[in-house]
Amino acid sequence: QKEVEQDPGPLSVPExxxxxxxxxxxxxxxxxxxxxxxxxxxxxxxxxxxxxxGNKEDGRFTAQVDKSSKYISLFIRDSQPSDxxxxxxxxxxxxxxxxxxxxxxxxxxxxxxxx
Amino acid sequence: GAGVSQSPSNKVTEKGKDxxxxxxxxxxxxxxxxxxxxxxQGLEFLIYFQGNSAPDKSGxxxxxxxxxRTGGSVSTLTIQRTQQEDSAxxxxxxxxxxxxxxxxxxxxxxxxx
Numbered sequence: 460q461k462e463v464e465q466d467p468g469p470l471s472v473p474e475x476x477x478x479x480x481x482x483x484x485x486x487x488x489x490x491x492x493x494x495x496x497x498x499x500x501x502x503x504x505x506x507x508x509x510x511x512x513g514n515k516e517d518g519r520f521t522a523q524v525d526k527s528s529k530y531i532s533l534f535i536r537d538s539q540p541s542d543x544x545x546x547x548x549x550x551x552x553x554x555x556x557x558x559x560x561x562x563x564x565x566x567x568x569x570x571x572x573x574x
Numbered sequence: 575g576a577g578v579s580q581s582p583s584n585k586v587t588e589k590g591k592d593x594x595x596x597x598x599x600x601x602x603x604x605x606x607x608x609x610x611x612x613x614x615q616g617l618e619f620l621i622y623f624q625g626n627s628a629p630d631k632s633g634x635x636x637x638x639x640x641x642x643r644t645g646g647s648v649s650t651l652t653i654q655r656t657q658q659e660d661s662a663x664x665x666x667x668x669x670x671x672x673x674x675x676x677x678x679x680x681x682x683x684x685x686x687x
Binding site for chain 1 (some may be wrong): 630677
């Protein structure tokens with residue numbers, strides 16, 4: 460079983476829809492949670508960064524972390540065709556040690572928003 | 575520089591040849607990471623540098639893979655005697671400080687024929 464599980468999709472929604480992307484994980488040491496967006500033939504770019512449990516909002520994007528359930532989500536409101544990309548969740552454990560800063564990624568969800 | 579720069583952007587090589595992939599991190603970023611992304615797969619960790627030392631090289635898949643970093647800046651990933659299963663996109667990322675998310679380069683797309 461992988462440490463981080465993410466439904467690869469693909470997910471296709473109409474413009475303006477609310478999109479929900481999710482990841483589950485098994486390592487209780489994970490404390491830092493991130494969402495990356497990756498366009499075709501580009502490197503991933505950081506979208507959202509959260510520490511421990513809770514919600515964080517940035518414009519049309521909301522990230523939620525539920526550590527008790529080992530479950531994280533990214534919501535995209537009023538989705539746009541320009542949001543079409545692969546979305547990757549990533550997480551890492553406490554600081555210190557030789558693996559400090561190493562991220563473990565989900566497989567990525569392919570999202571298409573059609574006009 | 576303004577971002578993480580990787581070269582070459584594309585590399586086609588014959589099976590059995592050696593290849594070198596280069597990464598120029600963002601100036602001042604002390605942490606540097608190499609990941610590999612295969613078709614339809616997530617990112618697979620290869621190696622982590624803090625300065626010039628590599629405290630975690632646990633992701634290197636075999637002894638054909640090696641990496642170094644000099645001057646706390648540029649890093650080179652070397653794959654010896656390439657195999658077809660080495661075909662993937664090799665991504666480099668840097669950060670300062672760690673655990674605040676990385677900045678990735680656009681990657682090197684390696685094809686072994």
